[in-house]
Amino acid sequence: MLRSHSKLVLLTPGPTPLHDEAVSALALPMLGHMDAEVLNLNAEIQADLRVMYGAPNAFTALLSGTGSLGMEAGFANLVEAGDDVLVLVNGTFGARMAEMAARYGANVRVVTAPSGEAIDPDDVARHLGRARMVALVHGETSTGVLNPLPDIARIVREKSDALLCVDAVTTVGMGPFDMEGLGIDYAYTGSQKCLSAPPGVAPVAISPRALARFDARRTPTPLWYCDFGGLRDYWEKRSYHHTVPVNLHFALHAALRAALREGLYARAARARDVGFAVLSALQPAGFTPFVPTEAARLPTVLALRLPPGLDDAAVRAELRRRGMSVTGGLGDTAGLIWRLGLMGESARPHLYRPFLATLEDLLGERDLVRRFDAALSLQVAAD
Amino acid sequence: MLRSHSKLVLLTPGPTPLHDEAVSALALPMLGHMDAEVLNLNAEIQADLRVMYGAPNAFTALLSGTGSLGMEAGFANLVEAGDDVLVLVNGTFGARMAEMAARYGANVRVVTAPSGEAIDPDDVARHLGRARMVALVHGETSTGVLNPLPDIARIVREKSDALLCVDAVTTVGMGPFDMEGLGIDYAYTGSQKCLSAPPGVAPVAISPRALARFDARRTPTPLWYCDFGGLRDYWEKRSYHHTVPVNLHFALHAALRAALREGLYARAARARDVGFAVLSALQPAGFTPFVPTEAARLPTVLALRLPPGLDDAAVRAELRRRGMSVTGGLGDTAGLIWRLGLMGESARPHLYRPFLATLEDLLGERDLVRRFDAALSLQVAAD
Numbered sequence: 001m002l003r004s005h006s007k008l009v010l011l012t013p014g015p016t017p018l019h020d021e022a023v024s025a026l027a028l029p030m031l032g033h034m035d036a037e038v039l040n041l042n043a044e045i046q047a048d049l050r051v052m053y054g055a056p057n058a059f060t061a062l063l064s065g066t067g068s069l070g071m072e073a074g075f076a077n078l079v080e081a082g083d084d085v086l087v088l089v090n091g092t093f094g095a096r097m098a099e100m101a102a103r104y105g106a107n108v109r110v111v112t113a114p115s116g117e118a119i120d121p122d123d124v125a126r127h128l129g130r131a132r133m134v135a136l137v138h139g140e141t142s143t144g145v146l147n148p149l150p151d152i153a154r155i156v157r158e159k160s161d162a163l164l165c166v167d168a169v170t171t172v173g174m175g176p177f178d179m180e181g182l183g184i185d186y187a188y189t190g191s192q193k194c195l196s197a198p199p200g201v202a203p204v205a206i207s208p209r210a211l212a213r214f215d216a217r218r219t220p221t222p223l224w225y226c227d228f229g230g231l232r233d234y235w236e237k238r239s240y241h242h243t244v245p246v247n248l249h250f251a252l253h254a255a256l257r258a259a260l261r262e263g264l265y266a267r268a269a270r271a272r273d274v275g276f277a278v279l280s281a282l283q284p285a286g287f288t289p290f291v292p293t294e295a296a297r298l299p300t301v302l303a304l305r306l307p308p309g310l311d312d313a314a315v316r317a318e319l320r321r322r323g324m325s326v327t328g329g330l331g332d333t334a335g336l337i338w339r340l341g342l343m344g345e346s347a348r349p350h351l352y353r354p355f356l357a358t359l360e361d362l363l364g365e366r367d368l369v370r371r372f373d374a375a376l377s378l379q380v381a382a383d
Numbered sequence: 384m385l386r387s388h389s390k391l392v393l394l395t396p397g398p399t400p401l402h403d404e405a406v407s408a409l410a411l412p413m414l415g416h417m418d419a420e421v422l423n424l425n426a427e428i429q430a431d432l433r434v435m436y437g438a439p440n441a442f443t444a445l446l447s448g449t450g451s452l453g454m455e456a457g458f459a460n461l462v463e464a465g466d467d468v469l470v471l472v473n474g475t476f477g478a479r480m481a482e483m484a485a486r487y488g489a490n491v492r493v494v495t496a497p498s499g500e501a502i503d504p505d506d507v508a509r510h511l512g513r514a515r516m517v518a519l520v521h522g523e524t525s526t527g528v529l530n531p532l533p534d535i536a537r538i539v540r541e542k543s544d545a546l547l548c549v550d551a552v553t554t555v556g557m558g559p560f561d562m563e564g565l566g567i568d569y570a571y572t573g574s575q576k577c578l579s580a581p582p583g584v585a586p587v588a589i590s591p592r593a594l595a596r597f598d599a600r601r602t603p604t605p606l607w608y609c610d611f612g613g614l615r616d617y618w619e620k621r622s623y624h625h626t627v628p629v630n631l632h633f634a635l636h637a638a639l640r641a642a643l644r645e646g647l648y649a650r651a652a653r654a655r656d657v658g659f660a661v662l663s664a665l666q667p668a669g670f671t672p673f674v675p676t677e678a679a680r681l682p683t684v685l686a687l688r689l690p691p692g693l694d695d696a697a698v699r700a701e702l703r704r705r706g707m708s709v710t711g712g713l714g715d716t717a718g719l720i721w722r723l724g725l726m727g728e729s730a731r732p733h734l735y736r737p738f739l740a741t742l743e744d745l746l747g748e749r750d751l752v753r754r755f756d757a758a759l760s761l762q763v764a765a766d
Contacts, residue, residue: 003636006420016628018413026630029390030401031437032708033582037389064583065448068625070610096607103605190626199416199581200447200628222486222605222746224479225452240713242451243573245583245631247409253386272508301548325415325506328624 009351012327013141013170013193013301015199015268016347018251019355022197025254033244038360041253042235045203048256050262052172053187053205055179057202062234062252062305063202063226064244067169070188070202074165076223077214078133078186086131086162088112088119088147091140092331093167101135104222115332116143116303121151126299130157131162131189139170144291144303144339145170147199153182163210165169167177167195172336173259174343175268185210191248194267194300196344197255200248212306259344271342273379275348278302278340279369280375281356288339300347302340303333312338315362324355391703393724395710396524396553396684397586398575398582401431401634405498405580408569408637409630416627425618428511428586431639435555435647436570436588438562444618444634446585446609447627450552453571453585455483457548459606460597461516461569464488469503469514469545471495471530473512474523475714476550483568484518498715499507499526499686501679504534507543516546522553526675527722529554536565546593552576553683556642558651559617568593568630574631577650577683579727580638583631596701642727653726655683655733656762661685661723663758664739664751674718686716695721698745699725707738732759 009317010017018026031038042062063069075097079085085106087098090113102108109131111123119136126132134156138149149166156164163185168177172187173194178185185207192199206214206228214228221227225242234241277301279289286307291297293365306312312335316326329337341347349372357369391399401409406554414421425445432443446452458480462468468489470481473496485491492514494506500518511517517539521532539547545570551560555570556577560569568590575582589597589611595759597611604610608625617624642650662672662685674680689695695718699709712720728734732755739751 003424005411005633006414008414008418010413012414012415015413015415015629023410027406028388029393030393030581031389031394032395032398032710035389035391035703035708036708041386066454066626067629069448072606072608079488100607103607105605121530142434198413198628200467202633222485222488225448225456226454226482226747239637243582245581245628246398247581248628248631249584250388280529314458320418325418327415327417353752363693368556 002278006217006323008209009324009354011346011351011355012192012325012340013341013344016196016341016343017351018325019196019255019258019345020268021258022251025250026198028250031246033246034090036242038246038249039238041249043334045059045253046235048260049203049205049259052256053179054177055182055205055207055290055323058205059208059211059232059380060203060205061231062102062244063204064242065202066199067188067190067193069226070190070204071167071222072098073204073226074186075100075104075106076221076226077228078163078165078210079104079106080217080219082107082128084109086111086127088124088136089252090117090119090147090162091115092136092142092146093137093140097137097167099136113362113375116145116291117147118293119147119152121148121155125155128137132162133165137167137298138300139218141170143299143333144298145296146298150182153184157183164214168345170298174271174300176297178183179205191252194343195252195255195259198250200245200249201251203253230357241301266300271347273376274347274352275299275302275342275376276379277372278352281372284371285363285365285368290333290383300343302342303337304340305337316363324358387712389641389706392697392707393663394729394734394738395708396442396722397573397726399579399724399726400734401581402579402638402641402728404637404641405634408547408633409581414629416629421629421632424622424632428636430638430646431643432586432588434643435472435560435639436562437560437564438588438590439589441562441590442594442615443586443588444614444759445588445627445632447625448585449582450571450573450576450585451611453573453587454550456486456587456606456609457571458483459604459609460490460611461546461548462487462489462741463592463600463602465490466515467492468516468518469510471507471519473502473528473530474498474520474527476520476523480518480520480550499528501528502530502535502641506536506747507535511539511543514517514543514545516548518548520550520685522681523623524684524722526673526716527681527684529678529681532693544588546596548549553726556656557683559647563590570749571678573634576637577726578638578642580635581631583628584598584610584635588636607702651682656759657730658682658685658725660755660758661735661763664755667754668746668748670753671764683726685725686720687723688720701745702741705741707741711724
């Protein structure tokens with residue numbers, strides 16, 4: 001009857017290892033989605049999400065699906081046929097945004113940057129035109145690039161009344177996020193990324209301006225399941241819309257509380273410190289940052305170009321056999337890079353030490369662990 | 384830090400109490416959505432779903448959302464603007480189908496029946512016309528009505544080439560289901576209903592004919608998240624589409640295995656026996672079946688009209704205080720009825736006995752439990 005089930009060290013860019021308190025909460029007794037206790041828990045989640053997003057006036061909620069549904073809900077609710085939408089594309093997830101916007105009838109224009117490079121804010125200024133929405137990925141999981149969100153947001157806010165829609169999947173929750181200060185209108189993430197909760201819910205934040213745009217729609221959104229009106233029915237008016245995944249609400253609530261208790265600045269420092277130590281360990285062994293410009297490196301996903309001659313598939317298969325899950329490239333970076341997760345519970349030295357020890361064995365390297373520990377103690381001393 | 388959390392007896396029409404094996408599986412160690420072990424588990428889920436749906440040639444999968452997303456995915460993928468769609472409406476969920484079909488651009492026509500009555504197959508025959516799709520809810524959770532699916536399916540298959548789309552949320556998994564024999568093209572349910580797994584995934588089955596209709600679309604579906612092509616990428620080609628809620632896959636896998644092990648006929652008998660016993664206990668106390676025609680009563684949701692003078696809100700609030708969750712009506716049945724769940728783990732005497740004992744106390748009734756046990760032993764003797 002019992003199926004074998006591996007226990008792996010997850011070094012992937014999501015899902016991240018679950019937070020202990022999320023695991024405990026997942027096993028709490030089942031309750032109905034309309035029970036007052038669940039509705040009260042939802043209200044606490046909403047308040048905590050406003051803190052996480054830095055958006056005291058936003059409407060916050062969990063969508064009953066993963067991060068891609070968060071992406072989709074933005075376009076489904078805030079785009080109407082013929083709308084001019086500018087999408088900034090420098091990786092798989094930016095390209096997905098352009099695809100979704102087009103499916104909802106937008107007239108999509110794109111600003112691109114080469115793989116591994118950040119979007120240039122000047123390009124955004126040049127192409128802004130009469131866009132009704134500008135959409136971008138803050139941290140591109142597919143390449144490990146951090147786009148300059150504050151600069152882009154300033155341009156959009158100063159020069160247009162476009163809605164600003166941000167994929168915060170690899171950023172929010174692992175550092176301070178200033179949705180209201182930057183004038184962002186819609187932001188989303190997935191529970192299994194920076195919060196280390198199980199996948200299956202997408203925390204979103206919607207600005208009052210975005211809600212006004214939604215309210216002024218000429219036609220209903222096709223996407224009934226994530227209709228902003230339906231979300232408000234459930235999350236504000238406490239009336240039934242659809243059954244929500246309550247066990248995942250329990251777990252997200254616990255993980256989010258734990259994240260805010262630790263502090264968003266402390267979490268940013270943790271990702272930075274562990275990332276610096278991993279890079280310090282691996283760079284002398286021939287791994288090089290895929291993103292050349294240091295300022296454009298995403299602190300939560302370390303993308304490393306593999307040393308010449310390293311057999312990506314074979315080494316990762318052997319790591320998997322030894323209980324460690326490492327993710328390669330995606331799209332045009334497949335076979336070229338590894339993407340190491342530094343979100344939530346994956347930004348922990350005790351995960352990376354055995355990984356580096358195993359690599360010493362597999363690659364015939366020495367001193368990976370020693371360099372890791374030395375860099376880590378340097379960082380901790382500097383903090 | 385610890386939040387208080389009630390442990391309730393769930394007598395609701397979903398979510399149902401979790402199956403023990405689903406609870407254990409939910410806590411299994413986290414794995415990535417692209418890990419070979421998860422992909423193999425998915426293949427087992429697909430095979431088991433083909434058995435559950437009685438559809439050896441269907442494409443089966445889990446959608447990463449709850450039952451309403453299952454409903455939405457059917458219309459999103461199988462309807463194009465201007466399609467003639469006939470929706471059979473005799474409750475909240477049939478009405479939701481009509482709403483969704485319209486949002487995806489269908490030319491919606493409806494056949495209705497009064498609340499508490501089943502759809503008349505002759506009405507379907509009369510209105511079939513040139514429908515490209517006929518959509519109906521098998522068991523209307525909102526009223527406890529079982530629609531005559533075999534008769535309706537026969538008419539649709541004999542007289543048209545319309546796709547037949549069936550909401551099997553309260554039926555499949557709690558009894559045999561003959562998707563292929565009846566010529567059904569798309570069917571869906573929610574994990575938290577007859578299977579007693581946690582909510583958050585929607586098991587779906589898609590016929591080869593429905594896939595051919597999808598492949599012949601003139602335009603892509605707006606709904607990227609549930610695009611049938613994307614589903615096949617992940618579930619057949621094992622390539623990345625979106626992050627799936629793996630912990631819920633673990634739990635669904637365990638609950639589905641347990642259901643098939645028990646046997647679909649045995650489960651149908653269990654729902655029928657417990658339902659008969661609850662009705663036997665409550666009918667002499669003035670509760671009457673909301674659905675007058677016995678053949679139209681859904682075995683998995685017992686809808687009972689309340690005795691005159693019973694204060695719905697007050698009694699349910701007191702039951703809740705004593706640890707029992709009971710659901711009232713929905714839409715035009717609010718305040719008039721209770722809807723008692725008999726799906727999966729809710730069709731258990733040990734759940735209903737304390738409920739009936741408490742009702743004896745609250746309503747000043749006698750013999751509810753005695754009548755329940757007597758009816759139950761009669762049924763078991765007859766099996």
